[in-house]
Amino acid sequence: MIAIEAEGLRKRFGNVEALKGVSFRVKRGEIFGFLGPNGAGKTTTVRILTGILKPDSGKARINGYDIIEETLKAKQSIGVLPEVSNAYPDLTAWQNIMLIASLYGMRRREAETRANELLKEFGIHERKDAKVRGFSKGMKQRLMLCMALISDPEIIFLDEPTSGLDVQSARMIREKVLEIANERKTVFLTSHNMDEVNLLCDRVAIINKGKIVTVDTPERLKSRVGGNVAIEVSFGGKAELNLENVERFGDKHVIYTTNPYKTICEVVDFARKSGVEIVSINTRTPTLEDAFLKLLEMER
Amino acid sequence: MKCFAIAKKDIVMYYLKGPVVIFGILLPLFLFLAFWIGRNLSLNFLITGLISMTVFFASTSVSPVIAPWEGQMRTLERLLACPISTTTIVFGDVLASITFGIGISLVPLLLALCFGLMFNLIIILGIILAAFCFSCLGLLFSSYPTNLPSTVMMISSMIRFPLIFISGIFIPIQKLPAWGKTISMLSPLTYFTDIARISFGMSPFLPIYIDFIALAGFSVVFLVLSIKLHERALLSRL
Numbered sequence: 001m002i003a004i005e006a007e008g009l010r011k012r013f014g015n016v017e018a019l020k021g022v023s024f025r026v027k028r029g030e031i032f033g034f035l036g037p038n039g040a041g042k043t044t045t046v047r048i049l050t051g052i053l054k055p056d057s058g059k060a061r062i063n064g065y066d067i068i069e070e071t072l073k074a075k076q077s078i079g080v081l082p083e084v085s086n087a088y089p090d091l092t093a094w095q096n097i098m099l100i101a102s103l104y105g106m107r108r109r110e111a112e113t114r115a116n117e118l119l120k121e122f123g124i125h126e127r128k129d130a131k132v133r134g135f136s137k138g139m140k141q142r143l144m145l146c147m148a149l150i151s152d153p154e155i156i157f158l159d160e161p162t163s164g165l166d167v168q169s170a171r172m173i174r175e176k177v178l179e180i181a182n183e184r185k186t187v188f189l190t191s192h193n194m195d196e197v198n199l200l201c202d203r204v205a206i207i208n209k210g211k212i213v214t215v216d217t218p219e220r221l222k223s224r225v226g227g228n229v230a231i232e233v234s235f236g237g238k239a240e241l242n243l244e245n246v247e248r249f250g251d252k253h254v255i256y257t258t259n260p261y262k263t264i265c266e267v268v269d270f271a272r273k274s275g276v277e278i279v280s281i282n283t284r285t286p287t288l289e290d291a292f293l294k295l296l297e298m299e300r
Numbered sequence: 301m302k303c304f305a306i307a308k309k310d311i312v313m314y315y316l317k318g319p320v321v322i323f324g325i326l327l328p329l330f331l332f333l334a335f336w337i338g339r340n341l342s343l344n345f346l347i348t349g350l351i352s353m354t355v356f357f358a359s360t361s362v363s364p365v366i367a368p369w370e371g372q373m374r375t376l377e378r379l380l381a382c383p384i385s386t387t388t389i390v391f392g393d394v395l396a397s398i399t400f401g402i403g404i405s406l407v408p409l410l411l412a413l414c415f416g417l418m419f420n421l422i423i424i425l426g427i428i429l430a431a432f433c434f435s436c437l438g439l440l441f442s443s444y445p446t447n448l449p450s451t452v453m454m455i456s457s458m459i460r461f462p463l464i465f466i467s468g469i470f471i472p473i474q475k476l477p478a479w480g481k482t483i484s485m486l487s488p489l490t491y492f493t494d495i496a497r498i499s500f501g502m503s504p505f506l507p508i509y510i511d512f513i514a515l516a517g518f519s520v521v522f523l524v525l526s527i528k529l530h531e532r533a534l535l536s537r538l
Contacts, residue, residue: 052380053535075383085378090313102305103382147378 002061003028003155003186004049009058011044018044020210021058026203028154029184031177033191033201033218035292041210042190043083046159049188050082051075063154076104079153081144083160083190089133093124093143096132097150104151111150118146122172138169145173155186162196174200194289206292208299221291229260230286233267236277241270251279256286302384306392307399314362314369315400324361324404328353335470343415348496349469350408351423352430356464356489359401359431363438364456366393367530371447371537380538386531394435394523401431412500422508423499429515430492436522437488443529445536468493473505488518 004026011019019041026032036042047053049060051071060067065074087096094115101111119125122142124135132140141161148156158177162170177187177200191197197204198218206213206221214221233241234252243266245256257263260283271278314320332350335341370376379389405427412419441456464470466480467489473481484490491511498504498511506514 047377047538050381052377052538072383072385075381078381080378080381082377082381084374085376086374087378088309088313088375089373091309095309095312099305099309100378100382103302103379103384105302105383144378 001028002026003030003063004032004188005059005061006045006049007059009045009048009055009060011041011048011053011055018210019048019055019058022207022210022212023058024205024212024215026186026188028186029181030202031181031187031189031200033189033197033204034207035191035194035197035204036207037296040207042207043159045207046082046157046188046190050078050080050157076151077154079148079151079156081148081156081158081161083163085144087132087140087143087147090131092129092131093119093135093146094128096143097147100147101150106151114150114152115146118149121176122146136166137164138166141165142169142172145176149176149180153185155188156180157188157190159190160192161189162191162193170196194287194292198288204288206295208296213295213299218288218291221295222286222288224291224295229257230284230290231255231257231260231263231267232280232282232284234279234281235271236279239270239274239276241267243267243270254290256290303388303391303395306384306389307395310362310366310393310396311399314366315396320362321404324358324400325354325407328357328408331464344417344500344502345472345497347408347412347415347417348493348500348502350411351405351427351496352467352469352489352493353464354408355401355405355427355430355492356434357460358404359397359434360438360441360456360460362400363393363397363435364441364452365449367442367534367537368447368449368452372449376534377538380534386534387527389534390439390523390527390530393439394432394526397435397438398428398431401435402427405431417500420499420501423496426492426495426499426512426515429512429519430488430495433488433492433515433519433522436519436526439526440522440529443526443533445533447537463487463489466490468497468505474503488515491515491518 002025007023009019009022022041022045034042044053048055049062049067051067051074054068062074063077067074097115098111101115119128122145124139124142132143135143145161161173174196177189181187189197189201201218203215203217204221205215232252232254241253243255247254255263267281328350331353332346336346370379442452444452444455446452466484467487468484473484473490476484491514494505495508495511498508
């Protein structure tokens with residue numbers, strides 16, 4: 001069963017074409033990662049899928065509802081944690097949650113029970129009657145997540161949920177995301193944190209310049225980098241390593257290879273012939289970040 | 301009703317602030333005193349003018365800046381992601397503004413009672429309709445697509461202050477020249493001031509039913525325009 005379906009979404013702002021025919025499908029119960037560099041069209045896509053913006057053309061269905069024709073029904077089945085959004089600072093945490101519960105048409109008793117559960121789960125129940133103005137960034141974000149989850153939605157959109165958070169809050173949110181997916185609910189996760197996406201997501205879409213570059217599982221994306229193993233080597237002096245599939249990051253060279261033994265020998269030979277010292281050499285599997293950068297590079 | 305939740309949020313967030321409440325009473329009171337002192341005007345005339353100004357200023361005081369504030373505080377996107385329409389948001393804002401307008405207008409009404417003035421209870425109906433009409437006007441001011449409350453306040457003040465001078469509050473419309481009377485018909489405040497004067501037993505400028513019809517007409521126009529313009533403006537605030 002499909003939870004989110006985008007088909008040929010296009011959106012233009014003045015002379016800028018933000019989306020150039022974005023299409024993808026998210027299955028029910030999936031944690032779907034949505035990656036892309038700044039200005040790639042991530043926020044515009046999320047705003048269209050959450051019914052905030054209307055596309056110029058194309059269609060989107062959320063939980064079976066057309067987001068343009070049946071906007072309110074579609075919105076009723078989603079919870080949203082927008083990237084650039086705040087709770088009302090002069091309302092208490094409780095008032096903020098109850099406001100959202102009212103806007104979702106929840107019954108008071110049901111809303112109160114769920115609000116109490118969520119506030120306790122996210123560790124802010126003791127501060128429920130305090131104004132949000134005095135909350136730390138982590139507490140505000142946890143409250144925003146409570147607000148997104150109050151209606152017990154089938155689909156949850158999380159836009160940069162752990163950005164700039166302390167370790168404890170970030171971990172709490174990640175654990176909750178996994179728990180939500182275990183309940184066969186769908187999570188649409190936008191993040192710049194590759195480790196987070198790698199850890200949480202079943203599939204990942206990469207968007208660049210308003211177009212979907214690819215949609216695949218994190219492991220398959222990583223295997224596309226050009227080798228099964230990444231060898232990371234740092235030389236003591238200036239050195240230009242001339243091997244296939246090599247990239248330079250600061251003082252390190254990263255070589256992607258399917259034959260690590262042969263590549264290490266080549267690196268050692270190079271160091272011996274060039275007279276440079278090897279400061280460190282490590283082998284690791286390519287990360288999602290490697291795959292992300294490689295795929296964007298191929299798009300250029 | 302989802303618009304009640306919006307209205308409750310507006311009242312707690314924006315209206316129930318000491319300065320807003322005090323300003324809602326003080327501004328009309330100072331204007332009233334400025335025109336009272338040194339002039340030989342009847343108490344009925346002055347109190348009805350004060351009631352008109354209070355309802356007008358209270359109902360248009362905060363509603364113009366709610367949308368820009370929400371844009372600036374970045375609370376708007378969260379609101380727009382909820383299963384509510386722009387109409388619900390506008391109705392909620394109007395409802396909060398009406399509540400504030402009616403609440404503040406009780407002060408000059410109580411003042412009238414303290415002075416021993418008698419009035420017809422039709423004024424209550426007039427206050428409710430006027431608060432609705434002026435709240436919609438306030439929402440119309442806020443449809444200008446900016447997140448700067450100061451810009452909206454400037455636009456609002458440029459329209460609100462001239463209106464009080466052409467609406468028969470300080471000079472009875474009957475004493476205005478023909479062109480002045482024509483201009484005064486363009487102000488919704490004229491009709492409420494007339495209702496207030498009639499309620500306090502003064503001679504009417506227009507039949508009272510015309511005043512009510514005109515106020516209702518202005519309300520519908522302001523409300524429809526507000527909803528249409530806010531539908532366009534809200535997204536530009538994100």
